[in-house]
Amino acid sequence: MLDAGPDRRDRAPPVRRRVHPGRAGPLLHRIGWSVQVPSRKATQRDEEKIAAWRDEQWPVVKRRRRTWAPGSVSRTRPARG
Template identity: 85%
Template sequence: MEAGPAACGWSDQCWTLARIAEIVRRRFGVDYTLAGLDLLLHRIGWSVQAPTRKATERDESKIAAWKDEQWPVIKRGRRTWAPGSASRTRQARV
């Protein structure tokens, strides 16, 4: 499995439980349910991982500018207390 799905005859680089079950069936002659195979893989230290995907329209300079300008404002958050309102859920704006 470490060689990747292409080494086993699949065109893309994505393992699925069904593909792994097929490899186990071919190599060892053992049938596992997908749930059973999932438990077995977790037991031996394998975990589910999704491939990272980035949009083709992605503009790194705009992302960096947004992180520098907008993220600190969002991160700061809102005040936890504001005078002039008896309601904790609807605070007065100052």
């Protein structure tokens, strides 16, 4: 929900409208906001550590599935084994 206006007791309550998710982005941009995208990188970000992790750990995480392990074609009901 989007709030339109300040919430003060001496004025009318804010107007609340439901907005379709596909239309929320353009409405937010119209008032100068963004859709959950950071405007800058974190100051604590260490590019060297990120590169080292990407080179050492990411291949382990992204490793292919074992072909000898029991499998199933169903996405909702995995095989037992």
